[in-house]
Amino acid sequence: xxxxxxxxxxxxxxxxxxxxxxxxxxxxxxxxxxxxxxxxxxxxxxxxxxxxxxxxxxxxxxxxxxxxxxxxxxxxxxxxxxxxxxxxxxxxxxxxxxxxxxxxxxxxxxxxxxxxxxxxxxxxxxxxxxxxxxxxxxxxxxxxxxxxxxxxxxxxxxxxxxxxxxxxxxxxxxxxxxxxxxxxxxxxxxxxxxxxx
Amino acid sequence: xxxxxxxxxxxxxxxxxxxxxxxxxxxxxxxxxxxxxxxxxxxxxxxxxxxxxxxxxxxxxxxxxxxxxxxxxxxxxxxxxxxxxxxxxxxxxxxxxxxxxxxxxxxxxxxxxxxxxxxxxxxxxxxxxxxxxxxxxxxxxxxxxxxxxxxxxxxxxxxxxxxxxxxxxxxxxxxxxxxxxxxxxxxxxxxxxxxxx
Numbered sequence: 001x002x003x004x005x006x007x008x009x010x011x012x013x014x015x016x017x018x019x020x021x022x023x024x025x026x027x028x029x030x031x032x033x034x035x036x037x038x039x040x041x042x043x044x045x046x047x048x049x050x051x052x053x054x055x056x057x058x059x060x061x062x063x064x065x066x067x068x069x070x071x072x073x074x075x076x077x078x079x080x081x082x083x084x085x086x087x088x089x090x091x092x093x094x095x096x097x098x099x100x101x102x103x104x105x106x107x108x109x110x111x112x113x114x115x116x117x118x119x120x121x122x123x124x125x126x127x128x129x130x131x132x133x134x135x136x137x138x139x140x141x142x143x144x145x146x147x148x149x150x151x152x153x154x155x156x157x158x159x160x161x162x163x164x165x166x167x168x169x170x171x172x173x174x175x176x177x178x179x180x181x182x183x184x185x186x187x188x189x190x191x192x193x194x195x196x197x
Numbered sequence: 198x199x200x201x202x203x204x205x206x207x208x209x210x211x212x213x214x215x216x217x218x219x220x221x222x223x224x225x226x227x228x229x230x231x232x233x234x235x236x237x238x239x240x241x242x243x244x245x246x247x248x249x250x251x252x253x254x255x256x257x258x259x260x261x262x263x264x265x266x267x268x269x270x271x272x273x274x275x276x277x278x279x280x281x282x283x284x285x286x287x288x289x290x291x292x293x294x295x296x297x298x299x300x301x302x303x304x305x306x307x308x309x310x311x312x313x314x315x316x317x318x319x320x321x322x323x324x325x326x327x328x329x330x331x332x333x334x335x336x337x338x339x340x341x342x343x344x345x346x347x348x349x350x351x352x353x354x355x356x357x358x359x360x361x362x363x364x365x366x367x368x369x370x371x372x373x374x375x376x377x378x379x380x381x382x383x384x385x386x387x388x389x390x391x392x393x394x
Contacts, residue, residue: 001339019216019328023340098336105311105330114302121333130331131216133302136314139295139324142198143220 013102210299281307
């Protein structure tokens with residue numbers, strides 16, 4: 001069975017890939033608005049880990065709406081949620097038998113309800129799988145310690161290929177760096193460099 | 198890391214074990230009230246699959262309360278939920294670093310809320326993991342087809358070692374076979390005989 005996993009190069013989506021690899025033919029899929037090249041870091045990590053890798057282009061209008069939503073809210077949650085749902089819809093149309101993402105039990109965003117999951121599955125005739133949905137922060141941290149080498153730092157210095165990097169760029173273009181600092185205060189990111197085991 | 202997985206010999210808890218085995222030292226734990234020997238079938242499946250196996254004795258008072266709850270309700274959901282939470286508490290006290298169960302995304306019961314999960318983890322200093330929490334019915338069915346040989350039939354003929362078998366026996370003792378038929382109408386069960394891959 002072919003599975004496309006939305007992939008950022010971060011620890012959660014990498015761990016999700018490792019949990020699924022014995023059961024599916026996993027392709028790591030990095031979604032991009034084409035405004036930054038953070039996806040290239042995800043590609044390098046995917047290669048280092050031995051996974052198939054693809055990028056998929058998202059709709060610019062969704063990015064623009066998400067940026068306006070974040071400015072209006074003063075925090076990124078709802079904007080990132082919109083982009084994530086759009087990325088899932090996009091991945092679900094790529095011809096995989098199943099799509100997955102790296103959301104954890106304790107994530108506030110992205111968060112896909114059971115009804116949204118079932119709707120995605122029914123409309124596209126696929127399975128939608130969230131391998132870390134039943135893992136809390138402690139369990140994820142332990143597994144990461146045991147299996148991955150990671151680099152951690154402030155979001156602006158870490159080349160992680162989640163939507164955030166591109167949304168930050170778009171936000172800066174439209175509303176200036178102050179808007180980025182207001183919407184994303186003191187956020188740290190990690191990305192995976194290799195397997196440690 | 199040592200992980201105790203509540204195990205019935207059914208397809209869900211067996212699949213959960215396979216998802217975790219690369220990441221934890223998994224012991225399959227079958228909880229029993231000591232009123233039936235269905236645990237022996239779980240032991241045989243565990244042995245066939247090459248997992249460590251233990252039984253753990255649950256509190257008789259919890260069984261008695263669950264049976265009365267089911268008779269009062271006319272359906273088994275709340276009674277089974279009570280027993281499952283008690284089994285998790287019991288497993289959490291056995292000295293493992295993590296405990297897990299085979300609940301799926303679409304299960305109505307057992308269902309452990311995020312707050313209950315976090316409370317279990319904090320009070321016992323363990324991780325609580327639900328490997329199938331992010332897998333819907335379709336995904337579980339596909340994975341079972343690809344990985345397991347299973348036998349399916351009516352609950353009364355399938356020797357699966359979940360609490361249901363023992364709760365049925367207790368219900369029959371206390372309230373007669375009619376009560377069993379009323380509380381558990383036409384329920385089918387599956388249990389795993391071996392790996393197919």
